Amino acid sequence: MPGLRQAVVDTVSSIAEQCDGVRCDMAMLMLNAIFERTWGARAGAKPVDDYWATVIPAIKAKWPEFRFIAEAYWDLEWELQQQGFDHCYDKKLYDRMEHGEAESVRLHLLADPAYQERMVRFIENHDEPRAAATFPDGKGRAAAMAILTLPGARLLHEGQFEGMKVRLPAFLARRPAEPVDQDLAAFYGRLLQETNRDVFRNGAWRLCERSGWPDNQSCLNILAWCWAKDDERYLIIINYRQEAAQARVQVPWDELRGKAWRLSDVLSGESHDRSGDEMRKAGLYVDLGSWQCHLFQVRAL
Numbered sequence: 001m002p003g004l005r006q007a008v009v010d011t012v013s014s015i016a017e018q019c020d021g022v023r024c025d026m027a028m029l030m031l032n033a034i035f036e037r038t039w040g041a042r043a044g045a046k047p048v049d050d051y052w053a054t055v056i057p058a059i060k061a062k063w064p065e066f067r068f069i070a071e072a073y074w075d076l077e078w079e080l081q082q083q084g085f086d087h088c089y090d091k092k093l094y095d096r097m098e099h100g101e102a103e104s105v106r107l108h109l110l111a112d113p114a115y116q117e118r119m120v121r122f123i124e125n126h127d128e129p130r131a132a133a134t135f136p137d138g139k140g141r142a143a144a145m146a147i148l149t150l151p152g153a154r155l156l157h158e159g160q161f162e163g164m165k166v167r168l169p170a171f172l173a174r175r176p177a178e179p180v181d182q183d184l185a186a187f188y189g190r191l192l193q194e195t196n197r198d199v200f201r202n203g204a205w206r207l208c209e210r211s212g213w214p215d216n217q218s219c220l221n222i223l224a225w226c227w228a229k230d231d232e233r234y235l236i237i238i239n240y241r242q243e244a245a246q247a248r249v250q251v252p253w254d255e256l257r258g259k260a261w262r263l264s265d266v267l268s269g270e271s272h273d274r275s276g277d278e279m280r281k282a283g284l285y286v287d288l289g290s291w292q293c294h295l296f297q298v299r300a301l
Contacts, residue, residue: 005051009058016059021067027052027085028076056084069120069153071127081118087153090119097123097143098134102221102240105146109207109225113151116205121147122155126170132163132181138291141187142238145293146223148195149236151205161188187267194266194295203229208237210247211283219247222288228253233298235263239288248283251298256280263296273301 015022028034030051036043056068070077070085077088096104109116123143124131135143148154163181205227212219221241227234233253239245256276263284264271274284286294 005054008055012055012059013062016063016066021069023069023071025071027070027080028072028074031076031079050083052080052083052085060084077119078115081115087118087120090121090152094122094128097146102223105240106223113205116151119152120155121150121152123147124157124160125155126157129167130165131160133165142240142291142293144188144191145236145238145295148191149200149225149295161185190267197232199227199229199232199234203227203232206252208252209250212247216246218243218245221245222247222286224249226251235296235298237286237288237294239292242290244287244289246287248285250283251279254280260301262299262301266295266297
C-alpha cells in the first residue's frame with residue numbers, strides 16, 4: 001500500500017521537525033516476512049521493498065541525524081539494523097541479566113562490535129517491571145554497572161535512580177508515594193558522572209578473558225571488559241552472582257608491559273598498584289564479594 005507508506009513518511013516528517021528521534025513499537029511486525037506470517041492470505045501481495053527500507057531512507061534524506069530506535073524481538077535486531085534502524089532494544093541482554101548466568105551474558109557480548117554499538121542496553125523501561133523489584137539489592141547495581149559501561153545506547157528510566165518499585169501504566173497520571181533509596185541514587189550519580197567521559201563513547205571497547213583454577217571455577221561468574229582512548233583507560237570487573245568469586249582477568253593492552261600501573265576504583269576510592277607484565281600475561285588477580293563491582297581507572301606510575 002504505497003499510499004499508507006507515504007502517509008507514514010508524512011507523519012514522521014512532521015515529528016522530525018520537532019524531535020530528535022522516534023521509538024518504533026514492535027518494529028519487527030512490519031517486516032515483509034513477519035507481516036506475511038502474521039496475516040497469511042489476508043496480507044495480500046508482498047511489496048517489492050520492505051516497509052522500513054522505504055520509510056527510513058525517505059526521512060533520513062531530509063533529516064540525516066534523526067534517530068530510529070526499534071523495539072525488537074525474535075532475533076530480528078540485525079535485520080532491522082540492515083533496514084535502517086540506528087538502534088534496537090537489547091531485550092536478549094535484559095533477559096540474560098535477569099534470569100541467566102554471567103557466562104550467558106558474556107557469550108551474548110561476543111557479537112560483532114558494529115552490532116553491539118547499535119544496541120540499546122537497559123534494565124528498566126515502561127514495559128518491564130521496575131529494576132529495583134527485578135534486580136534487588138546488589139544485583140541491581142551490578143546490572144547497572146554493566147549496561148552503563150557497555151558499548152551502545154544506554155536507556156535509563158524515570159524513577160530507576162531512586163529505586164522506585166511500583167510499575168506504572170503509561171496512561172496513569174498518579175502514583176503511590178515511595179521512599180527514595182538514597183544510597184542507590186548516590187551510586188547512580190557517581191556512576192553516571194564517571195561514564196559521561198568521552199572514552200566510554202568514542203574509545204575502543206574490548207571484552208576481557210578470565211580464567212580460574214581446576215578446583216575453583218568461580219571465574220565463570222565474573223564479567224570483565226575495558227575501554228581505552230589515548231591515555232585514558234578503564235577496566236570494569238563485575239561478579240554477577242551472590243556468592244564470592246575469584247579469577248585472573250587478562251587485560252588486553254600491550255602497552256601494559258614493562259611498567260607498573262595504578263588501578264583506582266572510582267566508586268570505592270581504593271587504589272592498587274600492579275605489574276603490567278603480570279596483568280598482560282597471567283592476568284590481574286581479583287577476589288570479589290557478592291555482586292561486587294570494580295570500575296578501575298588505570299594509569300601508569
